[in-house]
Amino acid sequence: MLALKAAIEWANAANEDVNIWRDRESSLQALKSFNVKSKITQEAQMTLLANARIRLGWVKAHIGIKGSEIADTLAKEATTDGIPASLPFPKSFLKKQLLQLSLSRWQAEWDNGETGRSVYIIIPKISNKQMHWSRECIQFVTGHGSFPSYLKRSLLYRLLRMWGNRKSPSLCNEMSTYFILSPQGTKPTIHSPLVEERPIQKTLKAKYR
Helix, strand or coil: CHHHHHHHHHHHHHCCCEEEEECCHHHHHHHHCCCCCCHHHHHHHHHHHHCCCEEEEECCCCCCCHHHHHHHHHHHHHHHHCCCCCCCCCHHHHHHHHHHHHHHHHHHHHHHCCCCHHHHHHCCCCCCCCCCCCHHHHHHHHCCCCCHHHHHHCHHHHHHHHHHHCCCCCHHHHCCEEEEECCCCCCCCCCCCCEEEEEHHHHHHHHCC
8 A cells, every 4th residue: 555655645646647556456556445543544544635637447366467566576575675655553453562561461361360260270361351150160260169179168157157156246246147048959030130139147047057
């Protein structure tokens, strides 16, 4: 597109009828598009709109057309002997680079982290795609569920021991309510909230006696 833009600018400065032939149809289609974000393409479009004496055409590549073959040879020479051109990166390129950098840092943190190692055994490679796991699978893999090992690590285990030993008569007054997830085996719906509030006495009698 940069070479085509330069040819259009040269033809505009010549101020005469000029036919420009191109063997890449994609660049010609880009010039026809109204939804163009490339600054180079936009500048070429403005030049063409201002000068109706410039006409563009397409020829098939590599069929022995002398002018097309010469243009290909000059383009190859320009990659090594030409003057370096400073071009702005398109937004799509920057977005791709930032995404790759973010995923690389995320993977490094996941490899060297100290938490979530049970999940790491199953999912060693990070991904920005959602994994549709059931509630039971998440509890089993993470170990955060109605398991004795998890309850022992949590505050709830200590509360249960205090309640069982009756060493803290003011426990009911200090913690009158306790928030729990919806009962095990049920799935929250739009009509039933995910979190419900129950008195701690009722919770302990119903689930942990």
